[in-house]
Amino acid sequence: MTATDGLDRAARLRERADTERPDAWVPEHPGDELVGELVRYERGTTSYGDQVIAIVQPTDAAARSLWLLTAILRDEFAKHRPAPGEWVLVRYLGKREPKGDGPAYQAYTVVVDREPVQPDWAAIGAEAEAEIEAQVGARGAAA
Secondary structure (H helix, E strand, C coil): CCHHHHHHHHHHHHHHHHCCCCCECCCCCCCCEEEEEEEEEEEEEECCEEEEEEEEECCCCCCEEEECCCHHHHHHHHHHCCCCCCEEEEEEEEEECCCCCCCCEEEEEEEECCCCCCCCHHHHHHHHHHHHHHHHHHHHHHC
């Protein structure tokens, strides 16, 4: 590491230390949304331990801190894995009753603005052909 690299890192750290965390986004009603660019992730401490915080910058408002406190919200982020620089929509769906036993929970959905995943149709076709051949071969051996 050069002296210049060290100075650059120090400047970035000072900037982060001087930047206050944005106010938390706390939805009040089902349908409330937070939409904007995911700026960065941070860690914050609660009485339940360290938590991940997503900093989101809407186009029409000040940046907001989205604390990933609920298992549903953490699961949505883990499933989609939004990266800083991507646009996200977080919609609060309200309090839900589970289909089975268990307590009610706060439900969310997360959508990330990226190209849809295109299946590898060649690989899927090859797998399907192999399955069909195996089934046909198994029938022939049973006869």
